[in-house]
Amino acid sequence: MRFFNEHVEDIKIAYIGGGSRGWARGFMSDLAKEPALSGTVSLYDIDENAAYDNEIIGNKIMSQAKVMTDWKFKTITSLQETLTGAHFVIISILPGTLYEMESDVHAPEKYEIYQSVGDTVGPGGAIRAARTIPMYVTIANTIKEYSPSAWVISYTNPMSICVRTLYRIFPAIKAFGCCHEVFGTQALLQKMIKDRYDIKVQDRNDIKINVLGINHFTWIDRASYKNTDLLPVYREFCQKYKEEGFISEETVHATYNPELGANKVKFDLFLRYGLIAAAGDRHLAEFCPGKWYLDDKDPYPVWKFARTPVSKRMDSYQKQLADTKSYVLGEREFKIAETGEEGVRQIKALAGLGSFITNVNLPNTGQMPDMPLGVIVETNALFQADSVTPVHAGKLPVPVQSLVMRHIYNQETLVEAAIKKDCELAFTAFINDPLVTLSLSDADRLYKEMLQNTSKYLWR
Amino acid sequence: MRFFNEHVEDIKIAYIGGGSRGWARGFMSDLAKEPALSGTVSLYDIDENAAYDNEIIGNKIMSQAKVMTDWKFKTITSLQETLTGAHFVIISILPGTLYEMESDVHAPEKYEIYQSVGDTVGPGGAIRAARTIPMYVTIANTIKEYSPSAWVISYTNPMSICVRTLYRIFPAIKAFGCCHEVFGTQALLQKMIKDRYDIKVQDRNDIKINVLGINHFTWIDRASYKNTDLLPVYREFCQKYKEEGFISEETVHATYNPELGANKVKFDLFLRYGLIAAAGDRHLAEFCPGKWYLDDKDPYPVWKFARTPVSKRMDSYQKQLADTKSYVLGEREFKIAETGEEGVRQIKALAGLGSFITNVNLPNTGQMPDMPLGVIVETNALFQADSVTPVHAGKLPVPVQSLVMRHIYNQETLVEAAIKKDCELAFTAFINDPLVTLSLSDADRLYKEMLQNTSKYLWR
Amino acid sequence: MRFFNEHVEDIKIAYIGGGSRGWARGFMSDLAKEPALSGTVSLYDIDENAAYDNEIIGNKIMSQAKVMTDWKFKTITSLQETLTGAHFVIISILPGTLYEMESDVHAPEKYEIYQSVGDTVGPGGAIRAARTIPMYVTIANTIKEYSPSAWVISYTNPMSICVRTLYRIFPAIKAFGCCHEVFGTQALLQKMIKDRYDIKVQDRNDIKINVLGINHFTWIDRASYKNTDLLPVYREFCQKYKEEGFISEETVHATYNPELGANKVKFDLFLRYGLIAAAGDRHLAEFCPGKWYLDDKDPYPVWKFARTPVSKRMDSYQKQLADTKSYVLGEREFKIAETGEEGVRQIKALAGLGSFITNVNLPNTGQMPDMPLGVIVETNALFQADSVTPVHAGKLPVPVQSLVMRHIYNQETLVEAAIKKDCELAFTAFINDPLVTLSLSDADRLYKEMLQNTSKYLWR
């Protein structure tokens, strides 16, 4: 890695899950738009063909006329070799396939447990954790041996559990987890300002926020735009839209995706707890007791958000396959567009080009003083040359702390159980999940069925 | 208070709730059996006649031939005067009447929420807390002014919330909360030893235990008899009786009270979590998610414990009234018998006569290092002259910690809400209770109804 | 305070110590250079005439042709009135006079205790604390009553003790303490880069640092310029200059002030502890055991820094008086120049104009997780609209932690003692100071003499 004249060259990035059709291509796109960085991206994937496809697509992107930088993409079939010499490691894997995910999300329905996403918490999140943790154990051990000083950016869900596993296995790792849900909440605040004051805030980064909590159940307890305290404004906004919900003009059109929701869960939570819940309603709903927002198979009539069935993911997967083919064959040109993700911006700062503050998932070293040390929390952090330093986030109000801690305890238990290969211990987390409002015997039955459905990926 | 020749004389005890027909008379009985202590007990009660009755009964007890000590009982109608000059304060009050308790326990049944006791947690516990905290605020303020250096022993439920209120209002108070549920678990271990080894352990204090958790949801993570580690023995015991339950021979007769249960909840919890839950099954069940042990109106068929309806308490109350009359009129002599409670033994140690270790409820100053400071925890403590020092209890396993912390957060919220007179804040604790598995709108309806039923005693 | 078109108008600033000839005028100068802010500064000083002089000087400054903003300066003779309605409060007072300071610095010399500044720690710092704390108690109480939501910037030494007192008296205060010593260390790193790479770093803010410790005994454990880790560079720099010291070319000329030193103490500390001590050598020396760097009346021959005698301050004071007169009379025009202080920049961010990170003194809420909560630590913090949020600073290595904690314990004791008016308690801090290497009887004699010399300003 060479720093030269405000450029950084010869950066080596290892991309684990390099066959990814969504995240990996977005990342390539963001790289293509950043003239200050260049180097090599090694693509590793258990689906080698998918990685090869991305190698072709990535190299084609870099040869597009308007691209002012140069990255080489190369498929590597050994994890060890992929990691060796890496300055940065990206992890965005799908743990198992959509068939396992189908069980995660839909198997609990026969017990009237309805999940809106099913990849973070709830029975689906617990089972997904059970198959993801062993993969992350392997990755962490390999990083420890082959690229111990690399910066590791993790995108996989369940986020907190993945990052926790990395640190459990290799405590000196320099890793953090990234997610865009909070950015979406900043965007909502932009729209609120438009709604209230008819002012267009250009950049979501102009909305200053204090972030605290855990991934997908993150909270904002201070927000300002210039000198305006946004919390009183948000209270009015909640009051105004608590019944009908709020869907911004841009998104209200034909293309409106009901999974994005109308923020009614967020408004309800604010009016109860006084803090802005900073994730999409689909995610937030899953962290709360099942009767609150996910009591019905279709929560839309009451709460105005739709669940995401796995069949929809499967359709989208088929479409991606077709797209891939046409990109690879050169039938279509990949369209470079900003994703809104921050991975490239973070790499830039870590490489010594500038500094900025954003929210990421890190072990608690005191930034949330009421949380146990070591658990993964999401707060603001300062990115600078070779360092990510949490900003002190403070404390959640006790009622919110309780809702959050319940999931942290479950995450700790799931990681411990997977490392110890202890199914009974993991079951104590399963029955402690707020969506699992079952008798012990029903819970036991469901747990065993779901484990069976994912058994191919479980610890052995 | 004079210490003389291994006796302590002129002890002044203030008894708040001095009209109590159960606890107060047990206490008198224990005093009568302890030759080393003597003095005066001031009886204060909002039901003055009840206090007068106890004054007569207490003084009659002391005049029984076999009593080798001397205590004077005297009704005092002002709380201030009762407390002035007291060396010890006992608080055992009934917050409200059995009519309020009827609502606490039975109002939630229309939403299929079944409580077995309804005085500690659950919707009933929350509402009982709401009317008890203001009474304890008054008591704490009066102690602060009139007997700041007295030792205060609290017996009222919800225990943790009462003791927490005392310390919130008067942080320098010397108070602790006492409960016999753990003693009952020691007794179960005695019976287990009989069952397994056919050895009769004379004294429950010979069963050495480490106690940690919160009142009525207390845990034992180490137990020994002589050099025998009792945890493996208990595991076998649980396996043996997990289906049928265990009812000891003494209690199996006609007089068997199904409310005492057959320990099936305790066995189930041990087999899941590896720790001995140290309270009666009726209490334990209420701290767990509602579907686990209280899913049915009658839990007996599955879990072999019965719920205690308030009608039964009302019957018992009528009987106590009749007994009282006959004691007062001298138609019957009150029978002095050891209660198994430790109040008098504690007073003796605090007065400088010996030292011993027992479990009590105290603010956490580090005895449970994973718990927030200040919350009320139940652990062993060393009683000596003018001091109660917690024994370091250690940490709960994470899955148990999660179950316990949920209640601690609720307790913190309920105390804060009652002090701030904030009904909406208290509602966040209400809906976070594991028995309240309702939609937000149903929870709201139930809460308002229950608050209405107890409105006479609420903060204003 | 009105926010309008990237300007903030009608700001009300209360300046306590408004007669100050150094800090107050620097502040006026910085205000004059900032076009985005305008408003009123109320000047309060126990020396009313000094405040009147500054009122005249300040208003004259604002009328200079090149000044593009507008501030009114006004003397107010009541502290209450000064504070009422203030958005910002500046405190820069001289506790007592230079006569008291003469005793602080020079009285200990008869016991061979040599202080280089004598205003922070050492026997002089302890006595200065004793007379400053009561003044800060008064100020804190008045702020609590008259401007509880104002932001308070404190410049007075002993810094940590002053800020601690503000929070002890009024825990909800929004106060922080500012000091430029760390900026000077950033400047040294700029010069180091020039010396090593012949690169001129334009802005000290381009040197990114992590700051931790306490005021005047602050440390840097991470430093970078672009992608260069500066710690290995600093190690070489220390090795190169550890004997002769390093004095930069700009400062080496005739005007060189030997009090600024040649960084030999800093180099010695780095080579022992591996961290950059981030204050002038004169300050650092006083925090270490007396035999290390202040064993001789003149430390220059060995350590290449000079002590600052109070006589020098008196001379400078006379010159300031003369300058003041000529400014007031309009004989000379006050020269507006950037001071390098950050007060105005901080006010700007707090008012909602931008955000930035700098080092300030704040109560520890977890930013230094090994330090007791509540004590004043100096770390980076994020300044934004109406908020100052510490950046997580981490832990000092144990040997440095020990040196620092000794002073923190003394600070805690001095504040406690002054509030309790307990001279004997304050004496335990006095004898625990690393410069006080005396027998108990000598220490007692010196302490009493020094207290006597400052008795006019002591608590009563």
Added chain:
Amino acid sequence: MRFFNEHVEDIKIAYIGGGSRGWARGFMSDLAKEPALSGTVSLYDIDENAAYDNEIIGNKIMSQAKVMTDWKFKTITSLQETLTGAHFVIISILPGTLYEMESDVHAPEKYEIYQSVGDTVGPGGAIRAARTIPMYVTIANTIKEYSPSAWVISYTNPMSICVRTLYRIFPAIKAFGCCHEVFGTQALLQKMIKDRYDIKVQDRNDIKINVLGINHFTWIDRASYKNTDLLPVYREFCQKYKEEGFISEETVHATYNPELGANKVKFDLFLRYGLIAAAGDRHLAEFCPGKWYLDDKDPYPVWKFARTPVSKRMDSYQKQLADTKSYVLGEREFKIAETGEEGVRQIKALAGLGSFITNVNLPNTGQMPDMPLGVIVETNALFQADSVTPVHAGKLPVPVQSLVMRHIYNQETLVEAAIKKDCELAFTAFINDPLVTLSLSDADRLYKEMLQNTSKYLWR
């Protein structure tokens, strides 16, 4: 180990340092007086002949007519074999010889540093630590492999550092450190009661105390006899004897050993800090700044305690050699007498025979909430079957906390340095010791000389 009828048989004890002439024989003597225990003691010593001598002496003791129990003593020449199968491990070793100790104690005198014992803190303690830690590393590793579930009782100085090393190397070890200094302070309180009330307290255990701090610098903040609070009595006692000191009648005779002192240091510390310092004056003096109590080569004229020269230890050693010979040859019979040590009593409780409370050295798990976790603190603990549970000790007042923490930081540094074999790191502890009031260059010279004198035993 068999528990039978209130006896425990077949106990296996491994005694490391089994050739010890003082501690080992005292232990044998205590074993001989305890009828409830019997078994085997394996004696291991690098001086094998010394172990053989003790084997003979120990077996002779057990054959004395009045001894009602049976222990076999056997020399084992391999540490591994000694530990294999042990239920209890005793460690009482002399790290190095008296020649190394001569350097520890007397080498610093040329720099006017006078130590009274020189085995715990001060320059001597630091160097002794440097040669002891590697030995304890070896012992800890061997225990980890050969007797991981044994209880380990450590008597070696520097106590805190030895116990800390055991836990650093083998965190699951069941070890504690024992010392009789606090017992001596209880005895002083017995004498105080005699002096004040003319009452003879039979048993020092009737003096109830709360113990907190570190070994040899331990403090008592609560003390009672029956219902009498002893702290006000102790204050009067200090006032009465602060000038002349207090030497009890029993000890005042010809045999009076001036090293035991007259408690003037203890009285002075109480009058400054309000807590009872609970160790002999010789020890306490070494923990305080050098100028306080050890400014003179002979502290007796002012402070009435004498230093212990190593020559005296050498004389005593010669006498022990002669005694040994006569015991071994059977010329004299070893006189069985209670030592006042508690090792045998502790073994009895750990084996399941009864329970009691005493003060021991353990890692801080929260019993001293203001201390860092993991450091070794001395507090009360509850001894029961297979468990030692600290009693919550609470906090030291800040000024005492500062004096104590300085040593804890040094201990942490010395252990870290020895494990890392880092002489420069250990030097930072050396110069931070309160007795080392030297310039950095003198300190460096002394350190190197002392290290050289002990080089045979240093880490390599």
